Amino acid sequence: MAGYLVAEVKAADDHPSGHRIVVLDTSAWNLMFWAPRPAVAQIPFREGPMFVHDLAGCTCYETDYFCLNEKMARIEVGDRVILNASGAYTSSVARSLHGLPIPKEFVIRDNRLCLVE
Structure with missing residues (x-):
């Protein structure tokens, strides 16, 4: 089993390449630098045409991307994006850059959301 990362969108702009560049409130470079992670959902859910998005972290580091070419x-x-397979070793190998805090971890126990301390 793997966890999910819920990130909030802080900026979103159309790029001349046709991609939409989205900056999240957390960093792939800090948390998941060894492999890209697919987005599995967005909140709120929207129907309609699909757009190609590049989901970037917030460090301004040129390789800080969660995923590229995500439709x-x-x-x-203000939207939230849920990224897959961000559990297991994510927090144990997290590293700091620009003072960004490591996200809090929660588990679901007895149908309750519990903070991991």
């Missing part, structure tokens, strides 16, 4: 409904500032 999803148009993502807007």
Whole structure:
């Protein structure tokens, strides 16, 4: 089993390449630098045309991308994106850059969301 990362969209702009560049409130470079992670959902769910998105972290580091060429409904500032397979070793190999905090971890136990301490 693997966990999910829920990230909030802080910026979203159309790029001349036709891609929509989306900046999240967390960093792939800090958390998941060894492999790209697919987005599995967006909140709120939207129907309609699909757009190609590049989901970037917030460090300004040129390789800080969660995923490239992700086809999803148009993502807007304030939306949340759920990224797959971000459990297991993610927090144990997390590294710091620009003072970004490591995200909090939660587990579901007895149908309750519990903070891992």
